[in-house]
Amino acid sequence: MNAPASTAGQATIVTRLTAQIPSAIATIGVQGPRAVEVVLAHAKTRAKELRIGRIHYGTWRWAGDPTVSGEQIVLCRQADDLVELHCHGGNAVCNVILGDLQKAGCALVSQRDWPSQFACPIARAAEQDLIQATTDRAAAVLLDQLCGALASSIEQVIQAVESGRSDLAESQLEQLDRWSDFGLHLTEPWQVVLAGPPNVGKSSLVNAIVGSLRAIVHHEPGTTRDWLEAQTAVDGWPVALNDTAGIRSSDDALESEGVDRALGRVRQADLVVLVVDACRGWTDVHTNLIASLPERQLLAWNKSDLSSLEPDGFPGDWKPIRTSTVGRPGVTDLIAEIGSQLVPRSPPENTAVPFRHEHGQAVALALEAIKSGRHAEAVAQLRMLLAPSWSGKPQRS
Ligand SMILES: Nc1nc2c(ncn2[C@@H]2O[C@H](COP(=O)(O)OP(=O)(O)OP(=O)(O)O)[C@@H](O)[C@H]2O)c(=O)[nH]1
Ligand SMILES: [Mg+2]
The missing domain is CATH 3.40.50.300 (P-loop containing nucleotide triphosphate hydrolases)
Structure with a gap:
């Protein structure tokens, strides 16, 4: 019988924190009141307890057959209720470990539902997209956005509008708008098609x-x-x-x-x-x-x-x-x-890049509003991108 998902009314959740593709190493996160207990039920390590910040080496004993010699793992307890488990990155290995943790009562959640340390939704989105980035250059641009390039640029536009400098706000928005198409391709590759007769x-x-x-x-x-x-x-x-x-x-x-x-x-x-x-x-x-x-x-x-x-x-x-x-x-x-047709100019370091559809859409709507003198509407569009509870859907007023 499955163990209850929580002893304190709060679920213990699990997700694969690294990209959902075969890779050398994968990291699985387990968070909640039973995180340590469920991990130790399967992990064989020399340590009797998982101390916060310590690295523990061990093996994972499969729930299906505990006599089979297990998968090598590295455990790191990050907080009272948070354990990171590192294992080989093949999908089969990860799926078995995730399955075992679910059988032990953990709820499997998507990376998007994993608690983030960032309150700003732009940083949270960058954190998620960074996991999916397939090239170093794309990752570097997303890291700039995680570190605040886009959020601070949006704050500057809001400041410019509120201090009556709508010309400045317009040019800042135009600058942002120029990178919108590029930004989308950091996680959705450019589609290049070779065509012609047989x-x-x-x-x-x-x-x-x-x-x-x-x-x-x-x-x-x-x-x-x-x-x-x-x-x-x-x-x-x-x-x-x-x-x-x-x-x-x-x-x-x-x-x-x-x-x-x-x-x-x-x-x-x-x-x-x-x-x-x-x-x-x-x-x-x-x-x-x-x-x-x-x-x-x-x-x-x-x-x-x-x-x-x-x-x-x-x-x-x-x-x-x-x-x-x-x-x-x-x-x-x-x-x-x-390369030069797709990206004629690469963004210099720390360039603010709208990297999701909703960012580009909000920037375009704010630009349209500024151009027609609807300053309050422009500010509202941009503020939505920064609101911690933002659902990700810009609204046209
Ligand atoms: N000499 C030479 N042969 C080539 C070159 N490129 C392709 N070929 C040959 O041309 C033939 C057709 O090549 P494919 O790449 O299959 O051509 P395709 O355009 O994909 O053909 P379809 O799939 O039938 O539309 C093959 O025998 C290739 O080896 C080239 O640059 N030089
Ligand atoms: Mg062909």
Whole structure:
């Protein structure tokens, strides 16, 4: 029978504090009146008690079979009612330990519901997003927000409005607004899509950029059927590279579905790399694709090892990048160009960056209000971002 979740009316809660992805090490937090008791019921350590601030090495005995030699763990009691448990970071290991703690009566909560030491909702959000950050550069920007860059900038805007300096407030808000799109991509990678006719080398380029044989490459046109996403980093920023089916009309229902999906990816992309086979040159497929391209677009003149002809025959003012996946010439240039299109200017240290939809939305609404002279409304929008009880939804008045 499960033990009661609390001896004092308060639940003992458990969560995985590190990202929910396979990693070398994971940290599990247990907090509440029974935290020490439930951990010690499974943890085998030399110590008879867990002293606050001391590190204890031990093993975790599985509830399923206590005779199986357990998982190595490190325990650290942070407070009377808070224990951190460090273990190997595979999902299977974490899930077993979390399951054992639930069976012992702990309530499993999400990271969002884990008590934070920060009262400011912006710092709390940054703390949560920092856990999910997949690159050092994204983490550094989120750490700046955790340390108060965005919150203090919002306070400055409020001060400027309240002291009658609405011009200053407007320019500060415009400055913040410029980083809103960038900020969203710190945890939601930029979507880069490679598109073009069959056999031009889209899958080969994806593999060359990510540095592994992620996508199937074959000399037969029509190899890639569904789209495929590969997570990577470009210039230190998180990017999802999307390989797509070669675009052509086909009687094959499966291939047509793949083409429709490819066009869907193109329409949703942050940046599209249009791929041309240097031996075949620009085609009608490329011309037809132009109307669906987002603002950010690049032209890869691929298989340049097979043709020495200068790129030609395309409309507009494209600046094609000659690439070859044989020996990779040009691939480095393509990666650099993707990086500079996505993030033309990196934020200097301590830049205030709205990093959640609700931040960007509140900044945009406050800017709109300031521009129309509705100063009180602008202040209300911004104050909501700083209110400890804020639910995360800006209100339009
Ligand atoms: N010589 C040369 N061959 C290339 C290059 N890039 C791709 N290839 C070859 O071209 C063929 C097609 O490559 P893929 O990467 O499968 O082309 P794709 O555009 O993904 O093709 P679909 O999936 O059919 O749309 C394969 O035989 C590749 O080895 C290149 O830069 N140079
Ligand atoms: Mg392919």
